Amino acid sequence: MRMSKTFGKTLREVPAEADTINHQLLLRAGMIHQVAAGVYSYLPLAWRVLKKIENIIRDEMNKAGGQELMMPVLQPLELWQETGRDLAFGKGLFTLSDRRDRKLALGPTHEEVITEMVSHNVQSYRDLPLLLYQIQTKFRDEPRPRAGLMRVREFTMKDLYSFDTDEEGLNQSYNQMLQAYQNIYSRCGLPALLVEADSGAIGGKDSHEFMVIAESGEDEVIYCPGCQYTANTDKAQSIKNKIEDGEPLPLEEVPTPGAATIEQLSDFLKVSQNRTLKAVFYIADEELIFVVIRGDLEVNEVKLKNILHCFELRLATETEVIGAGIVAGAASPVGISGIKVIADDSITSGANFVAGANKPDTHFRNANYPRDFRADLVVDIARARAGEGCPKCSSKLSSTHGIEVGHVFKLGTFISEKLGASFTDANGVSHPIVMGSYGIGLGRLLAAAIEQSHDDKGIIWPMPIAPYHIYLCPLYQESSRVSEVAESLYVELEAEGLEVLFDDRKESPGVKFNDADLLGIPIRVTVSPRTLKKDSVEIKRRSEKEPELVPLEGITERLKELVRQGLSRLPNSV
Ligand SMILES: [Zn+2]
Numbered sequence: 001m002r003m004s005k006t007f008g009k010t011l012r013e014v015p016a017e018a019d020t021i022n023h024q025l026l027l028r029a030g031m032i033h034q035v036a037a038g039v040y041s042y043l044p045l046a047w048r049v050l051k052k053i054e055n056i057i058r059d060e061m062n063k064a065g066g067q068e069l070m071m072p073v074l075q076p077l078e079l080w081q082e083t084g085r086d087l088a089f090g091k092g093l094f095t096l097s098d099r100r101d102r103k104l105a106l107g108p109t110h111e112e113v114i115t116e117m118v119s120h121n122v123q124s125y126r127d128l129p130l131l132l133y134q135i136q137t138k139f140r141d142e143p144r145p146r147a148g149l150m151r152v153r154e155f156t157m158k159d160l161y162s163f164d165t166d167e168e169g170l171n172q173s174y175n176q177m178l179q180a181y182q183n184i185y186s187r188c189g190l191p192a193l194l195v196e197a198d199s200g201a202i203g204g205k206d207s208h209e210f211m212v213i214a215e216s217g218e219d220e221v222i223y224c225p226g227c228q229y230t231a232n233t234d235k236a237q238s239i240k241n242k243i244e245d246g247e248p249l250p251l252e253e254v255p256t257p258g259a260a261t262i263e264q265l266s267d268f269l270k271v272s273q274n275r276t277l278k279a280v281f282y283i284a285d286e287e288l289i290f291v292v293i294r295g296d297l298e299v300n301e302v303k304l305k306n307i308l309h310c311f312e313l314r315l316a317t318e319t320e321v322i323g324a325g326i327v328a329g330a331a332s333p334v335g336i337s338g339i340k341v342i343a344d345d346s347i348t349s350g351a352n353f354v355a356g357a358n359k360p361d362t363h364f365r366n367a368n369y370p371r372d373f374r375a376d377l378v379v380d381i382a383r384a385r386a387g388e389g390c391p392k393c394s395s396k397l398s399s400t401h402g403i404e405v406g407h408v409f410k411l412g413t414f415i416s417e418k419l420g421a422s423f424t425d426a427n428g429v430s431h432p433i434v435m436g437s438y439g440i441g442l443g444r445l446l447a448a449a450i451e452q453s454h455d456d457k458g459i460i461w462p463m464p465i466a467p468y469h470i471y472l473c474p475l476y477q478e479s480s481r482v483s484e485v486a487e488s489l490y491v492e493l494e495a496e497g498l499e500v501l502f503d504d505r506k507e508s509p510g511v512k513f514n515d516a517d518l519l520g521i522p523i524r525v526t527v528s529p530r531t532l533k534k535d536s537v538e539i540k541r542r543s544e545k546e547p548e549l550v551p552l553e554g555i556t557e558r559l560k561e562l563v564r565q566g567l568s569r570l571p572n573s574v
Contacts, residue, residue, distance in 0.1 A: 178408065236383075281320070282313055324339060525538070
């Protein structure tokens with residue numbers, strides 16, 4: 001492709017609206033264009049990357065026994081109401097009405113549609129197992145679309161669904177998919193880590209995510225250097241740091257003027273934060289919930305939501321808290337009634353905590369559970385942190401940042417039961433089909449590749465998903481020899497099946513080199529009067545600092561070999 005004809009312009013300046021690396025570089029490289037919040041067009045260079053990712057995914061799905069099909073974006077809302085997942089997705093589900101006032105949804109995922117279809121096509125155990133997939137557009141009404149292609153409202157996803165006769169079959173399908181996913185990331189040049197995850201609105205039992213490790217990743221991953229335990233923070237468990245028990249002392253009211261936060265309180269009373277009790281208020285489907293947790297810990301809202309079995313969970317506003325007769329800043333579990341109290345199990349170790357007294361500027365010293373207050377439920381609702389104990393082997397946990405690039409679920413039978421998808425076994429007895437669901441967002445994978453592999457000059461594409469293999473860069477084309485050599489090299493390389501972006505623009509060397517670095521094509525080939533004096537061209541790999549002078553003779557073979565190496569080299573494992 002000739003650069004002079006490529007649709008899309010590179011930008012020198014970082015666009016103001018872009019706050020993440022992938023967003024900045026994709027805009028600067030002229031690869032995406034924002035249409036609305038969280039809605040993007042892909043320009044030709046980005047589209048080539050997406051197509052390569054798509055081909056790798058399709059190939060691995062087919063190898064694993066998947067059958068590709070295509071389902072509609074428009075789905076009857078009734079199907080969602082039958083499984084109850086319209087409520088689980090809540091406002092994230094885009095809904096609309098047609099001209100006859102029938103309610104429809106734009107699919108954020110396709111479990112309902114595919115299960116309804118499978119129920120008409122599977123009768124007997126002989127029809128199973130099945131692995132069915134599509135690569136298609138999805139919609140989710142994100143509350144805060146941001147971070148370029150990370151959090152968008154319309155995106156392309158590969159979604160595969162497995163249908164088995166029993167748990168054992170599901171485990172086999174699940175493991176097959178885990179392997180296929182590892183192959184996909186590896187072939188894309190993006191090593192990914194398998195982590196335990198929460199199943200969220202999708203539902204089901206076991207769930208795993210694949211994470212690409214990147215500084216800028218918005219997900220925190222907790223892992224144990226001692227064993228293989230790895231989980232995202234929504235799901236991660238830990239052994240909390242214990243604090244010493246003591247003899248319970250009598251409850252004592254103390255004035256604490258102006259000390260409303262845990263930090264202020266701990267400074268004012270000269271007690272460490274882990275000797276205080278923090279009160280946090282939530283609204284769970286309209287109900288006010290009082291959460292008590294040790295002052296040094298944070299509430300994990302995903303764990304809390306799972307325990308409450310609610311559809312919507314949010315922090316209560318100050319007005320809602322005051323409306324319930326609670327003194328904000330000095331809220332107390334002591335003497336509370338008429339409100340559901342959920343306590344983190346951290347409050348059961350240690351004694352003599354500082355807690356609110358439910359009077360302005362007043363707290364209690366020596367609050368002890370269960371002597372001074374009760375909770376409706378005492379469970380683990382804390383965010384696990386690095387430095388705490390591994391739940392499997394008690395070694396110290398560590399943490400890192402990652403970007404989710406795939407999510408798989410063991411759904412079990414809750415959807416097939418609700419939609420009547422069943423099969424008869426060899427004895428003629430009917431059972432619900434056992435399901436799994438497996439998704440990869442293509443744009444997210446592209447964005448993750450950039451977040452993981454870039455420098456201050458631009459993108460550094462892994463060869464397998466790079467928009468082109470070679471950036472052919474003639475300098476000072478007014479020299480007819482440069483122009484001739486570059487033109488004939490371009491034709492020859494393309495004829496050999498190499499993908500070449502030919503920078504035939506009449507621009508200065510500085511502009512061309514900057515664009516080459518920004519676009520991140522793996523191999524730059526420079527032809528200039530200086531290199532031709534030695535009958536050579538200059539080859540520079542994007543991932544390396546120094547260029548290399550290479551004789552023109554045999555150059556095509558040399559470049560073919562470099563591209564071949566780049567395509568076959570698997571990334572180091574993580
Ligand atoms: Zn461990």
